[in-house]
Amino acid sequence: xxxxxxxxxxxxxxxxxxxxxxxxxxxxxxxxxxxxxxxxxxxxxxxxxxxxxxxxxxxxxxxxxxxxxxxxxxxxxxxxxxxxxxxxxxxxxxxxxxxxxxxxxxxxxxxxxxxxxxxxxxxxxxxxxxxxxxxxxxxxxxxxxxxxxxxxxxxxxxxxxxxxxxxxxxxxxxxxxxxxxxxxxxxxxxxxxxxxxxxxxxxxxxxxxxxxxxxxxxxxxxxxxxxxxxxxxxxxxxxxxxxxxxxxxxxxxxxxxxxxxxxxxxxxxxxxxxxxxxxxxxxxxxxxxxxxxxxxxxxxxxxxxxxxxxxxxxxxxxxxxxxxxxxxxxxxxxxxxxxxxxxxxxxxxxxxxxxxx
Amino acid sequence: xxxxxxxxxxxxxxxxxxxxxxxxxxxxxxxxxxxxxxxxxxxxxxxxxxxxxxxxxxxxxxxxxxxxxxxxxxxxxxxxxxxxxxxxxxxxxxxxxxxxxxxxxxxxxxxxxxxxxxxxxxxxxxxxxxxxxxxxxxxxxxxxxxxxxxxxxxxxxxxxxxxxxxxxxxxxxxxxxxxxxxxxxxxxxxxxxxxxxxxxxxxxxxxxxxxxxxxxxxxxxxxxxxxxxxxxxxxxxxxxxxxxxxxxxxxxxxxxxxxxxxxxxxxxxxxxxxxxxxxxxxxxxxxxxxxxxxxxxxxxxxxxxxxxxxxxxxxxxxxxxxxxxxxxxxxxxxxxxxxxxxxxxxxxxxxxxxxxx
Numbered sequence: 001x002x003x004x005x006x007x008x009x010x011x012x013x014x015x016x017x018x019x020x021x022x023x024x025x026x027x028x029x030x031x032x033x034x035x036x037x038x039x040x041x042x043x044x045x046x047x048x049x050x051x052x053x054x055x056x057x058x059x060x061x062x063x064x065x066x067x068x069x070x071x072x073x074x075x076x077x078x079x080x081x082x083x084x085x086x087x088x089x090x091x092x093x094x095x096x097x098x099x100x101x102x103x104x105x106x107x108x109x110x111x112x113x114x115x116x117x118x119x120x121x122x123x124x125x126x127x128x129x130x131x132x133x134x135x136x137x138x139x140x141x142x143x144x145x146x147x148x149x150x151x152x153x154x155x156x157x158x159x160x161x162x163x164x165x166x167x168x169x170x171x172x173x174x175x176x177x178x179x180x181x182x183x184x185x186x187x188x189x190x191x192x193x194x195x196x197x198x199x200x201x202x203x204x205x206x207x208x209x210x211x212x213x214x215x216x217x218x219x220x221x222x223x224x225x226x227x228x229x230x231x232x233x234x235x236x237x238x239x240x241x242x243x244x245x246x247x248x249x250x251x252x253x254x255x256x257x258x259x260x261x262x263x264x265x266x267x268x269x270x271x272x273x274x275x276x277x278x279x280x281x282x283x284x285x286x287x288x289x290x291x292x293x294x295x296x297x298x299x300x301x302x303x304x305x306x307x308x309x310x311x312x313x314x315x316x317x318x319x320x321x322x323x324x325x326x327x328x329x330x331x332x333x334x335x336x337x338x339x340x341x342x343x344x345x346x347x348x349x350x351x352x353x354x355x356x357x
Numbered sequence: 358x359x360x361x362x363x364x365x366x367x368x369x370x371x372x373x374x375x376x377x378x379x380x381x382x383x384x385x386x387x388x389x390x391x392x393x394x395x396x397x398x399x400x401x402x403x404x405x406x407x408x409x410x411x412x413x414x415x416x417x418x419x420x421x422x423x424x425x426x427x428x429x430x431x432x433x434x435x436x437x438x439x440x441x442x443x444x445x446x447x448x449x450x451x452x453x454x455x456x457x458x459x460x461x462x463x464x465x466x467x468x469x470x471x472x473x474x475x476x477x478x479x480x481x482x483x484x485x486x487x488x489x490x491x492x493x494x495x496x497x498x499x500x501x502x503x504x505x506x507x508x509x510x511x512x513x514x515x516x517x518x519x520x521x522x523x524x525x526x527x528x529x530x531x532x533x534x535x536x537x538x539x540x541x542x543x544x545x546x547x548x549x550x551x552x553x554x555x556x557x558x559x560x561x562x563x564x565x566x567x568x569x570x571x572x573x574x575x576x577x578x579x580x581x582x583x584x585x586x587x588x589x590x591x592x593x594x595x596x597x598x599x600x601x602x603x604x605x606x607x608x609x610x611x612x613x614x615x616x617x618x619x620x621x622x623x624x625x626x627x628x629x630x631x632x633x634x635x636x637x638x639x640x641x642x643x644x645x646x647x648x649x650x651x652x653x654x655x656x657x658x659x660x661x662x663x664x665x666x667x668x669x670x671x672x673x674x675x676x677x678x679x680x681x682x683x684x685x686x687x688x689x690x691x692x693x694x695x696x697x698x699x700x701x702x703x704x705x706x707x708x709x710x711x712x713x714x
Contacts, residue, residue, distance in 0.1 A: 076437060087504050092680050118499065118510045142475065147444050153475045154511065323449050
């Protein structure tokens with residue numbers, strides 16, 4: 001078993017990575033500090049994996065709250081469903097929430113844990129590649145606002161993250177590829193060697209080969225943990241994790257959360273960001289093409305947008321959380337693969353770049 | 358001007374206490390770190406005092422969000438109104454929220470600030486006695502759940518608290534008395550000398566004499582700051598601030614938030630807690646009578662409840678946030694005036710106590 005530690009002083013916690021972890025109750029139970037446990041999941045995942053957590057029902061004062069599946073349910077309304085369930089069960093400050101699902105379930109459960117009685121414990125059991133390598137690690141929790149993603153949330157760390165590699169085998173190809181996009185992001189922003197490893201082994205990785213998956217999840221988590229440990233609340237460095245996300249979040253709003261997966265939007269956003277790194281900065285054409293080609297192997301592409309569409313996308317980007325000066329967007333760009341930086345760009349420049357893309 | 362500091366390391370902040378502070382823009386503006394300011398208030402307070410903050414409109418990128426007045430609006434729905442307003446105005450992470458109002462506005466604005474983009478700055482400008490001496494200090498923010506008070510929230514500290522004593526002159530007698538109840542609480546739990554000072558000077562205090570008011574607000578804030586500095590997130594000591602509140606919160610739910618002020622419920626709850634301190638512990642009859650008599654001078658009394666009513670109240674108490682063992686209530690009781698402790702009491706014992714009250 002691989003263990004990656006997210007080092008945050010008294011809020012430090014382990015990420016366990018291995019095959020078959022869901023069949024080892026003690027991995028989970030060592031992090032439950034009282035008798036009360038509530039599992040939060042969605043209908044799809046509950047059908048696949050809730051049975052694996054059957055031992056909780058036997059050993060704890062147990063309850064479960066099952067939400068509908070999809071990013072469109074990552075709302076204050078779903079949060080209310082969770083609060084209603086917790087209050088109905090007289091859940092105390094000692095209750096532990098367990099997030100069994102992908103990024104949506106993890107983010108919403110984490111935020112519910114942050115707010116319920118001003119903070120209770122929670123454990124992440126991510127069941128998608130994207131959640132294992134990204135959203136379950138680092139303590140960013142949130143729900144969406146209809147007009148802007150992750151607008152309402154908290155920095156709130158889990159007690160542990162349990163990444164069972166076996167669950168990735170039941171992922172749809174679409175979900176799997178969306179997760180791989182975030183993995184490629186880590187190579188782009190922080191680790192050129194990892195990018196090359198992904199580039200060389202992409203065929204085996206696309207086959208979902210377990211030996212590669214363990215390395216891939218572990219290395220991604222290590223990079224994310226290294227960045228988060230240095231900058232928990234995104235005062236500086238952590239912002240580079242948003243490579244492809246300023247475009248990506250706007251694409252999610254444009255297409256509607258129910259029509260595009262987060263990882264798909266990020267993949268398209270990273271292609272845009274690679275070209276933007278050429279356009280606004282110093283990334284070579286060769287390196288930008290390496291990024292685009294690798295993402296194309298995952299069948300991602302930049303779609304065609306009309307001038308009216310682009311205007312809508314830019315307007316959404318202007319609501320981005322990273323904006324500090326009105327009308328000025330903060331983009332994560334690359335000097336080269338493995339070396340990211342932040343650049344402030346005016347609306348006009350973005351507009352010019354996108355219309356020439 | 359009196360300044361009380363809440364000492365919490367890098368989250369420390371000042372409480373300014375004096376007459377006429379709202380007419381001194383620099384007191385407020387020194388704590389605003391960017392060009393974006395949004396004032397959150399309610400309809401009643403806005404009519405009285407929003408004009409005083411007119412300078413903000415002239416000097417900043419300014420917006421205001423006015424909620425309806427009342428504890429029944431301290432809900433997730435009101436929070437959504439605030440988020441909608443902030444997003445509509447493209448408010449960034451640099452925006453400062455200003456809570457102009459009583460405890461409801463302060464609590465809800467603080468929680469909105471804690472969650473919006475995972476945390477933005479806010480300043481408390483409390484306009485009721487209760488808010489000046491209690492809710493604006495210490496960083497407890499929250500909204501209510503229909504079945505339990507302050508169930509959803511965060512520990513989140515303001516940049517500053519500005520307590521203008523003049524605003525207390527426009528308070529209704531009812532609001533003023535409700536605030537005094539929390540002031541008396543500080544004497545009960547932490548400072549026998551302050552209790553005696555209140556007892557001796559109660560007639561002048563009931564006349565809203567400014568000289569007494571400054572002392573009263575400053576001493577209350579000092580006690581709260583001392584307790585909060587030692588235990589920000591209520592791991593231990595801070596729980597004594599809930600003297601009268603376990604009963605009080607249940608009374609608020611029982612009567613309906615719109616029919617009883619928080620301070621009124623706490624006053625009745627403190628009378629119950631004084632008797633409970635006799636019943637379960639060591640408080641002398643003489644001291645319990647001093648507390649009851651002082652609260653009676655504010656026209657508070659313990660109402661009559663039928664057996665069915667008491668059962669409902671106990672059921673609500675069982676949803677209290679301070680519960681750690683199911684069916685066991687944690688009451689704040691007194692050894693003597695100025696010396697509080699926590700006692701765990703079974704439902705049966707509470708039931709027996711209440712039915713014999």
